Amino acid sequence: MPTLHIGLIGFGTVGAGMVEILLHNRQLIADRIGGEIVLKRIADLDIRTDRGVSVDPAILTTDAMDIIDDPGIEVMVELMGGCDQALDYISMAMERGKHVVSANKALIATHGKQLFEMAERYGVDIAFGASVAGGIPIIKSLREGLAANRIQSALAILNGTSNYILTRMTQEGLSFQEALSMAKRLGYAEANPTLDIDGSDAAHKLTIIISLAFGFPFSYGDIYKEGIDTVSPEDIRFAGEFGYCVKLLAIARKSDDQIEARVHPAFVPRDHILANVNEAYNAVYVEGDFVGQTLFYGLGAGRKPTGSAVVADLVDIARNHFKGITRRVSPLSFSRTPSKELSIKPMDEIMTDYYFRVSALDRPGVLSRISGILAEHNISIAAVIQKKREAHRAVPVVMLTHEARERDVRKSLELIDKLDVVTDKTVVFRVEKKAGI
Amino acid sequence: MPTLHIGLIGFGTVGAGMVEILLHNRQLIADRIGGEIVLKRIADLDIRTDRGVSVDPAILTTDAMDIIDDPGIEVMVELMGGCDQALDYISMAMERGKHVVSANKALIATHGKQLFEMAERYGVDIAFGASVAGGIPIIKSLREGLAANRIQSALAILNGTSNYILTRMTQEGLSFQEALSMAKRLGYAEANPTLDIDGSDAAHKLTIIISLAFGFPFSYGDIYKEGIDTVSPEDIRFAGEFGYCVKLLAIARKSDDQIEARVHPAFVPRDHILANVNEAYNAVYVEGDFVGQTLFYGLGAGRKPTGSAVVADLVDIARNHFKGITRRVSPLSFSRTPSKELSIKPMDEIMTDYYFRVSALDRPGVLSRISGILAEHNISIAAVIQKKREAHRAVPVVMLTHEARERDVRKSLELIDKLDVVTDKTVVFRVEKKAGI
Numbered sequence: 001m002p003t004l005h006i007g008l009i010g011f012g013t014v015g016a017g018m019v020e021i022l023l024h025n026r027q028l029i030a031d032r033i034g035g036e037i038v039l040k041r042i043a044d045l046d047i048r049t050d051r052g053v054s055v056d057p058a059i060l061t062t063d064a065m066d067i068i069d070d071p072g073i074e075v076m077v078e079l080m081g082g083c084d085q086a087l088d089y090i091s092m093a094m095e096r097g098k099h100v101v102s103a104n105k106a107l108i109a110t111h112g113k114q115l116f117e118m119a120e121r122y123g124v125d126i127a128f129g130a131s132v133a134g135g136i137p138i139i140k141s142l143r144e145g146l147a148a149n150r151i152q153s154a155l156a157i158l159n160g161t162s163n164y165i166l167t168r169m170t171q172e173g174l175s176f177q178e179a180l181s182m183a184k185r186l187g188y189a190e191a192n193p194t195l196d197i198d199g200s201d202a203a204h205k206l207t208i209i210i211s212l213a214f215g216f217p218f219s220y221g222d223i224y225k226e227g228i229d230t231v232s233p234e235d236i237r238f239a240g241e242f243g244y245c246v247k248l249l250a251i252a253r254k255s256d257d258q259i260e261a262r263v264h265p266a267f268v269p270r271d272h273i274l275a276n277v278n279e280a281y282n283a284v285y286v287e288g289d290f291v292g293q294t295l296f297y298g299l300g301a302g303r304k305p306t307g308s309a310v311v312a313d314l315v316d317i318a319r320n321h322f323k324g325i326t327r328r329v330s331p332l333s334f335s336r337t338p339s340k341e342l343s344i345k346p347m348d349e350i351m352t353d354y355y356f357r358v359s360a361l362d363r364p365g366v367l368s369r370i371s372g373i374l375a376e377h378n379i380s381i382a383a384v385i386q387k388k389r390e391a392h393r394a395v396p397v398v399m400l401t402h403e404a405r406e407r408d409v410r411k412s413l414e415l416i417d418k419l420d421v422v423t424d425k426t427v428v429f430r431v432e433k434k435a436g437i
Numbered sequence: 438m439p440t441l442h443i444g445l446i447g448f449g450t451v452g453a454g455m456v457e458i459l460l461h462n463r464q465l466i467a468d469r470i471g472g473e474i475v476l477k478r479i480a481d482l483d484i485r486t487d488r489g490v491s492v493d494p495a496i497l498t499t500d501a502m503d504i505i506d507d508p509g510i511e512v513m514v515e516l517m518g519g520c521d522q523a524l525d526y527i528s529m530a531m532e533r534g535k536h537v538v539s540a541n542k543a544l545i546a547t548h549g550k551q552l553f554e555m556a557e558r559y560g561v562d563i564a565f566g567a568s569v570a571g572g573i574p575i576i577k578s579l580r581e582g583l584a585a586n587r588i589q590s591a592l593a594i595l596n597g598t599s600n601y602i603l604t605r606m607t608q609e610g611l612s613f614q615e616a617l618s619m620a621k622r623l624g625y626a627e628a629n630p631t632l633d634i635d636g637s638d639a640a641h642k643l644t645i646i647i648s649l650a651f652g653f654p655f656s657y658g659d660i661y662k663e664g665i666d667t668v669s670p671e672d673i674r675f676a677g678e679f680g681y682c683v684k685l686l687a688i689a690r691k692s693d694d695q696i697e698a699r700v701h702p703a704f705v706p707r708d709h710i711l712a713n714v715n716e717a718y719n720a721v722y723v724e725g726d727f728v729g730q731t732l733f734y735g736l737g738a739g740r741k742p743t744g745s746a747v748v749a750d751l752v753d754i755a756r757n758h759f760k761g762i763t764r765r766v767s768p769l770s771f772s773r774t775p776s777k778e779l780s781i782k783p784m785d786e787i788m789t790d791y792y793f794r795v796s797a798l799d800r801p802g803v804l805s806r807i808s809g810i811l812a813e814h815n816i817s818i819a820a821v822i823q824k825k826r827e828a829h830r831a832v833p834v835v836m837l838t839h840e841a842r843e844r845d846v847r848k849s850l851e852l853i854d855k856l857d858v859v860t861d862k863t864v865v866f867r868v869e870k871k872a873g874i
Contacts, residue, residue, distance in 0.1 A: 129582075315584040
């Protein structure tokens with residue numbers, strides 16, 4: 001029976017998930033692919049901790065070179081995380097003709113170009129299906145299932161921790177801090193959740209999605225990013241009154257030869273299918289010129305779903321290996337860089353609807369002064385909620401705008417926040433209801 | 438540049454969509470796959486009608502044999518529909534070593550076994566990604582993206598016409614007939630919509646999903662099927678009062694070594710993501726043992742989305758062809774039939790929750806007589822709505838049950854409908870809220 005030999009570097013949560021699948025579904029996978037995937041070696045600095053899966057102790061090693069230098073191993077699976085060391089190991093493995101499977105989104109997002117060039121030079125495959133949205137086969141779908149399409153936009157919920165927190169804030173009215181504490185207690189947030197809640201993790205994944213959708217290695221640094229720590233229960237309530245909910249969205253949208261690339265909390269119409277992606281679920285909403293609007297939904301993290309994606313990559317490589325081929329699909333889904341390279345749309349230039357919550361004293365003429373400044377900047381108001389309270393105390397003046405330009409919004413809010421009747425910095429969120437959503 | 442030559446049989450709606458994509462996205466597809474897909478010949482009985490795409494008249498023919506017998510054509514695309522003739526053409530093409538791409542769900546669902554065996558005998562590929570859920574890459578996902586998983590269940594909305602009608606009935610309170618007329622007027626239903634609304638179309642697609650999920654050619658005839666013509670606005674309103682909406686669901690669920698396979702209108706909890714699949718959209722909700730719950734959503738029909746799926750299949754074959762291989766993934770996703778063959782769970786044996794609407798005279802003791810019969814059959818009531826109207830007139834007694842066995846439900850409804858206080862046949866729908874939904 002044909003066999004693919006693999007070595008695993010990094011025996012943590014996802015590594016153990018992969019091993020569990022290979023053990024538990026060994027027969028099923030063999031039936032599917034007509035061959036065996038054999039785990040020959042596992043390297044980790046810690047080979048003593050019980051990972052909850054039974055492996056022959058003889059295959060454990062603390063030396064990654066035992067895998068990299070083993071000519072009998074055809075695929076190195078890198079699940080150690082981090083960048084520098086992982087990059088070194090992957091480079092050495094490729095030099096030695098090994099295919100690489102990695103779930104390391106930060107690495108792919110920041111060193112993708114280098115990795116893809118190296119894979120091409122050495123004629124090996126690099127697969128990273130587990131790096132975006134866990135078990136959801138979005139990378140394969142972008143490369144293959146939707147290959148007939150020019151991708152026009154992708155709007156995605158890519159960070160399970162943030163989505164869990166926003167779900168609790170929406171459904172139970174918790175504050176951000178309360179929801180974060182709950183997320184930590186239940187294991188949906190790590191002890192240091194910064195990368196999850198500040199949008200970095202979603203931006204890493206969006207970098208990879210953009211690269212695949214548009215066919216060139218996109219730079220992580222080009223993505224505009226805001227986290228969810230500015231979202232308050234009050235804004236979520238107002239969103240609800242306007243018929244929206246608040247999600248941390250990762251947005252890629254092509255207009256002319258420019259790409260919008262941004263991650264931030266956004267208002268999403270409540271009857272949109274993305275608005276119904278709750279708890280720790282992820283979803284990627286992709287629009288193609290022929291397929292139209294599609295959604296891919298599932299668990300974006302965790303030992304089992306991420307393990308499922310790693311093993312799907314192994315199955316892919318095994319199916320190639322058993323046929324004696326490599327590089328059937330190029331990592332970016334494009335065999336050659338598309339003729340027209342796309343530039344980044346500066347954030348100042350994006351056009352969308354906006355939500356403002358102005359804290360103003362409840363005096364006559366306040367709304368007229370605010371709306372006057374907006375009008376001067378070509379921002380027209382679509383809806384307002386102004387609730388009366390006692391005089392001399394600040395009240396929220398809440399409004400939705402029609403489509404406006406980010407630059408104009410920033411300028412006018414600067415002026416509005418300087419008004420003597422405005423007592424606090426205006427809260428602003430983008431409202432996504434354009435084509436594609 | 439490497440080239441894949443294709444011939445198209447059937448220049449109808451989907452055929453024209455495929456041609457349009459190959460023309461419009463020629464460069465994009467070439468960039469992706471590093472080669473060309475060249476449409477060498479189109480056969481149709483009618484080669485005079487303008488299909489809205491510009492093709493060289495010289496490639497048109499009325500004789501399918503011009504494609505089948507052309508040794509320079511590597512792939513025959515069958516988009517003519519129907520079974521006997523299509524099967525003949527496909528058999529001849531395969532005998533001559535051609536790969537086949539087909540969107541013909543009825544053919545695959547009823548002759549899949551024979552087609553797959555033939556493809557194996559002649560060493561060719563047969564791809565049918567467009568046969569289920571249009572542009573949604575669910576077939577590729579089942580075969581590849583979710584390959585690490587033992588599939589546990591699939592719940593799907595697979596018929597756009599039915600979903601459109603149910604959406605109109607739900608959102609505007611239309612009757613089935615009114616919504617059907619509207620669907621016809623707007624092109625969402627054909628002049629003869631029988632196959633769409635009686636569940637046959639969804640059952641064809643479910644047959645294919647089950648075959649791929651569980652690895653053996655499943656029989657269309659084994660699927661239990663009810664259409665949506667029994668759904669009334671009244672039941673949709675009661676569903677809403679209980680927190681549900683009504684969808685035509687295609688259900689495959691594995692329990693022990695049996696498979697439930699059924700298509701019927703069902704109550705779906707309103708906060709479930711499937712409940713938010715509206716209009717003519719399709720969605721497939723798949724649960725795997727490691728990936729957990731996933732959803733694939735998009736347009737299930739129409740020239741462009743279905744064309745997108747046909748071209749994705751061509752891209753797949755092209756990528757194989759350019760590497761000199763065939764049959765990289767077997768049609769059913771399993772290289773060999775899984776050791777354990779699964780049997781069909783008889784419909785009488787399925788367990789689910791139920792909704793009953795009993796038409797009863799508004800007299801004392803009615804509810805007690807009905808619930809007494811249910812209790813005798815081990816059916817316990819979870820919720821009741823009984824609205825008072827005038828005496829001596831029938832009123833609906835509406836109830837949800839806890840999990841019950843279909844056989845018991847049928848027996849007890851037979852007895853209930855014989856009660857002198859019951860004036861009409863009891864309306865019954867299944868309520869899907871078990872694991873996996």
